[in-house]
Amino acid sequence: MNSQQTIKGVIIGGVAVILGFLVVYSQTGIPEGSKEQTHQAAAAGYGGAGSPRTPLLEYVGSPATPEEEKTLKKMNLYLLTQPEELEKSLGMWIVVDCRPKDLYDEGHIPTAIHLGETCNDFFRDDLEIKGITDRSQEPGERKQEAAAPGYGSAPGYAPAAGYGGTVSPKTTVMNSGTRSGLLKDLALGQVENLEKKLGRIGITRDKTLVFYDQRENSDEAGRGRYYGIFSGYVFVPFWYMEYLGHKDVRVLDGGIGIWTAGGKPLEQKTNKLTPVQFKADVVKSRLATTEEVLKIAKKEEDAQLIDSRTIAEYLGESPTPPGHFLADKIKRAGRIPNTIRNVPHFYQFIDPQTAKLRPIYQLQRLYGGLDKDKRTVLYCYIANRISFSYFVLRLLGFKDPAIYHDSWIVWGNDETLPVETGKKVAD
Known part of the structure; x- marks a missing residue:
């Protein structure tokens, strides 16, 4: 095999790995690997010395491609x-x-x-x-x-x-x-x-x-x-x-x-x-109500529902960020059904110590595969973290982003509303 064929094979293989990862991530919102590995990877992130390292964020942090550079014109x-x-x-x-x-x-x-x-x-x-x-x-x-x-x-x-x-x-x-x-x-x-x-x-x-x-x-x-x-x-x-x-x-x-x-x-x-x-x-469209989110959860309304909380909250291991002082004030842990992506808000910082945002192409990778022209609703626990994620979606040029202001503090305390736990299984 000559050198050109070798290089071509490496490129094709690399692209296949990335595409395969993105397919998995778009369905689960959680990087592949054990839960323990994921949590250990995140340990250095949420308030630590640097951004957390997970398979997702290793991909996110890799250099921008020429094609990604071209998309900047469509962003705010x-x-x-x-x-x-x-x-x-x-x-x-x-x-x-x-x-x-x-x-x-x-x-x-x-x-x-x-x-x-x-x-x-x-x-x-x-x-x-x-x-x-x-x-x-x-x-x-x-x-x-x-x-x-x-x-x-x-x-x-x-x-x-x-x-x-x-x-x-x-x-x-x-x-x-x-x-x-x-x-x-x-x-x-x-x-x-x-x-x-x-x-x-x-x-x-x-x-x-x-x-x-x-x-x-x-x-x-x-x-x-x-x-x-x-x-x-x-x-x-x-x-x-x-x-x-x-x-x-x-x-x-x-x-x-x-x-x-x-x-x-x-x-x-x-x-x-x-x-x-x-x-x-x-601008009423910037706010999602419990009634609208329930329709999304039941797949009666076509919208992209994004969870900006930690992985532990998404999985239902904790009703709040682990160790949060309000953890005993919420009845249920889990996520809203039909949530298609989990992007913890702190993933959006390149350096938590300075609170500087990631480069725009890296932020775009975090939300890769989503339709920017489609209604996109964010939720967290008490509507702080989703305010940040909403800002990032606006920065990226999403046309119809909204926050569910009531978020988990209301949804998790209303036992008439459906809840999912555990790792999401692709439909």
């Missing part, structure tokens, strides 16, 4: 703002700091405004779940409980550097004592209320709007790692503003950490905008 790359571009546009764009107010006061990107609270708290209302017992606690007790299991303490899931910190005593605490089954700031915000709040802040729909955060917001006072880019919080306001009809919303890649790492300045001045009248033009 402008949605992910780089520090240099933002610096040139200061004063022309509205820049919003999504961190807690005291961090904003310590130093923020010049011209940036603050909403008076974190972006998550600003946009969301409280969510009530039936059947959850009240349990009033002092803030310190809530923080201690949250810190114990953490978000990353489960063996083989993620190192302690992940979500294993404390949480804000104000946010995401079950049963604050005001009424049964209360989740602070996790329900869909009411449009009329958001119109008033955005108007008072001075945000309009006719100026480019850029949100930024930092990787995670924690300090010695236990403010909490539950906020931040890595948790998906900076993408929550991105989805809300698109849902409310804003035409040009963006996110700063890597947040304030990348800004300061590049030697760019901060200021401590409190910036305020002139109040305006904000009128929403709600």
Whole structure:
């Protein structure tokens, strides 16, 4: 056999392996190999020193092909703002700091405004779940409980550097004592209320709007790692503003950490905008309801249903991210039937330590085989992670992406709704 035949054979064989893997992945959403191998591979990812390594991500991280480079023209790359571009546009764009107010006061990107609270708290209302017992606690007790299991303490899931910190005593605490089954700031915000709040802040729909955060917001006072880019919080306001009809919303890649790492300045001045009248033009298609998702689950509606949670949640091994402090507040583990892909949200980071997104061609590989022209619905646990995945789908040029805002916290607690567990078997 001559050298040309040998090279040709290697190329054909390599392509066959990749195509074969993609067929398996498109059906299961889970890389081949044992569950133990998969979890060990992910250990370094969710908050660790680098991206997790699995067969899928080894393929995703390989160099781009010339054909993949050509597809960039069909994507919405402008949605992910780089520090240099933002610096040139200061004063022309509205820049919003999504961190807690005291961090904003310590130093923020010049011209940036603050909403008076974190972006998550600003946009969301409280969510009530039936059947959850009240349990009033002092803030310190809530923080201690949250810190114990953490978000990353489960063996083989993620190192302690992940979500294993404390949480804000104000946010995401079950049963604050005001009424049964209360989740602070996790329900869909009411449009009329958001119109008033955005108007008072001075945000309009006719100026480019850029949100930024930092990787995670924690300090010695236990403010909490539950906020931040890595948790998906900076993408929550991105989805809300698109849902409310804003035409040009963006996110700063890597947040304030990348800004300061590049030697760019901060200021401590409190910036305020002139109040305006904000009128929403709600894009209803951006939101999927439980009724719609149930039809998808029953295959009565043709749509692509994507799970942005961890593999353990997808398989039904845990109702929340393993070790999550709310794990005992949800009745069932598993996934929604007819879920065609599981892409854990943290797979979309090239480096969890900086919260920088993967190169666009790698993000496209994560969602390879999906139809960008078809309705695509995302779900997770409490609608943080899917806000990030929604952003990525928009970045990739998906025409009709939507989030199921109620997600697993509602679906998993409603025993009338169907659930699947275990590894998905191809139809």
